[in-house]
Amino acid sequence: MSSGNRIAVAGCYICNVPATKCCSKCSIAKYCSREHQLQDWKEHKKNCQIFEVKVLPIVGRSLVAKRNIEAGEVIIDELPLFTGESSSASSSSPLFVFIYTCVLMMNIPYVPGGKYVARCICILRCLWLKRNEPEKWKHVVSMESHAETRRHLQPEFWRMNQNNIVQFIRYYLKFHDMTDVDEAEIHDLCGIWNTNAFDVRNAGIENLRGLFQPLSHTLARRSHLEFSKIFFCHCQRCEDPTEFGTFMTAWKCQACDDGRLIISDANDPNSDWVCYDCKNKVESSTVKDIEQKVKTHFAQLGKTAQEMEAFLEKFSRIMLPTTSYAIQIKYALMELLPSDENDQIEIQKKEDICKELLNLMNVLCPGLTRVRAMICVQLGRCQRQFATLLGSNEKNAQVAAQSKLLSSREFLEEALNILIKEPEGTHFYDLGKQIQAELVEINDTLAHHIILENCTTTGGV
Ligand SMILES: [Zn+2]
Ligand SMILES: [Zn+2]
Ligand SMILES: [Zn+2]
Ligand SMILES: [Zn+2]
Incomplete structure (x- = not known):
């Protein structure tokens, strides 16, 4: 086994036994021993660190790919400095309540911060690093916050943070008598979070093109980036x-x-x-x-x-x-239109929408994105419903149904390949489990078809 452009592997790249060492340059290639690391180096160096950290004139500090990156390829494998829930994300990991201040906050029956609670928790985790992990804290504060720019160009953003986060942490949680935390610092952390935080999956991140609202138009994407980044x-x-x-x-x-x-x-x-x-x-x-x-x-x-x-x-x-x-x-219609519809025309309508969206994603975001997963789920279910409607009474219908089932399986497997990377406990992870069960049913039906086919063939002879 050698290291090509691989998807995440837990074992040693050479012998696949549980790995204890990793390549110090990229942290992605894993090995059981120094010997196996040396043995793999000639091959691995072609793929080691497929990006560079550069400071670019417009976007600032960023990852720049050194070659084309394939869908699903792991580009970063390290523990985040800190994690938290994004209040705007449609789904993310449940809150990991591991800091005493968070437990305190979660038990408060009325929270003036409202939807900003998630953000407050992130900021508190960050402040916790200041006291307990000074090395990590140094990393955090070295990041770009754009705090001054935000203060002047986005006064509403600054006020929002002042009222909902700074005041809440300082006065409600009584951090005001702690001399090592000042307001400017909390504003900086809000800016750092906005500028640098990204959505983490179990296995890697999407590229920038896929991260920001792939289905919205240029004006909307640009103004979103201008405001947040x-x-x-x-x-x-x-x-x-x-x-x-x-x-x-x-x-x-x-x-x-x-x-x-x-x-x-x-x-x-x-x-x-x-x-x-x-x-x-x-x-x-x-x-x-x-x-x-x-x-x-x-x-x-x-x-x-x-x-x-x-x-x-x-x-x-x-x-x-x-x-x-x-x-x-x-896209919204695709999810709203039922996939167990008995009217062939209605299913066809839904399938056409799915195919149009998938073609679009193939051009705009060929990577493993949630949008792609959702389209493949719906497309797979449409194909399965077509198979059901075709029935199995007549030989031709049976053949057609089988081909629909095969295509259904293909789309659902593609969706599962993306959903499987979602963290446990999220909506997307649960959907992945559901798709897994649907695939078992489809495989059962396909196996049944093949048995029937064999019976007819033997019967004929
Ligand atoms: Zn090994
Ligand atoms: Zn490496
Ligand atoms: Zn014209
Ligand atoms: Zn752009």
């Missing part, structure tokens, strides 16, 4: 007005049939918009009005499938099927 994104996708040919930041041209209106200069929000197909020009203010109108309605959109379908219909004269608002609605 304090930089203006110049990645390939943001710089390309067609967004790799997906036309997610495009509107319908009114001068030709189904023409795609895109901004002429992605880096200048005031530049004209041009039809990609008929070259008709439109002023930026006109497009801004259109966007504002759709955005307002989008924000008030109801939660039912009917309301969503009505929205798509209502704006179909200005919105393309690829416009990010339409895509986000289709």
Whole structure:
């Protein structure tokens, strides 16, 4: 066994027995002994440290890949300085209550901080490092906080932290008489958390392209990054007005049939918009009005499938099927439309949406993302329902059903391969367990099909 571009392995790279040593450069390659590490080095050095830490002019300190990284490849394997729950994440690990102050806080019946409790816990964990793990604390405070920039450019962010986190920690938790914690320090920690924290999975992280709202359009992604990470994104996708040919930041041209209106200069929000197909020009203010109108309605959109379908219909004269608002609605519809529907047309509708979204993800985010997992789950279930509807009474239907089941298995396995990396106790982990059970059922049905087939064949002879 040699070290190629591997997915996380717990045993020694050479002999697979439980490993006690690891490569000091990347911490990823594991070995049982020095001998096996030396033996593997010639092979491993090609993949050791597939990224470098660089300080770049726009994004600051960041990881830069030294070569293309494959989906699922482990790029970092180390313990985080501290962990905590993100209050905005749809799902993350349950809180690990291991610091006495957290236990105290969890028992408080009324918490003025409300949804900021999760953030307070993170900050307290960080302060705990200051007292108990000075080496780790040094690492934490060496990180970028953008505290001053935030204070001047985002006064609402600063006030929010002042009222909900600083005051809470200082006065409610009575840290005010502790001389080693001051307010500026807590603000710094809030900034450090916002700038540097990222979503950790059991096995590695997604790349940047996948991390930030892959289904939203360039303006939204850029303003999100500008607010949370304090930089203006110049990645390939943001710089390309067609967004790799997906036309997610495009509107319908009114001068030709189904023409795609895109901004002429992605880096200048005031530049004209041009039809990609008929070259008709439109002023930026006109497009801004259109966007504002759709955005307002989008924000008030109801939660039912009917309301969503009505929205798509209502704006179909200005919105393309690829416009990010339409895509986000289709993503919601994908989850809302039932997959145990007995009407073939309804299942087909759901399957079409899933396939469109999967194609989009293949272009925008080919890595192992949650969005991809959710699409594969729904697609796999659609295929299985098709198989059920086909039945097994007639030979041709049976063959068709079998091929649907095989494709269902393929999609569900792809989803499971992503969900299996989620931490235990989360919604995504539970979904993975459910998919595992569904796969067992599918395999049973497939085995049954094969037995039936063999019976018919032998019967014929
Ligand atoms: Zn070994
Ligand atoms: Zn290494
Ligand atoms: Zn970007
Ligand atoms: Zn046009």
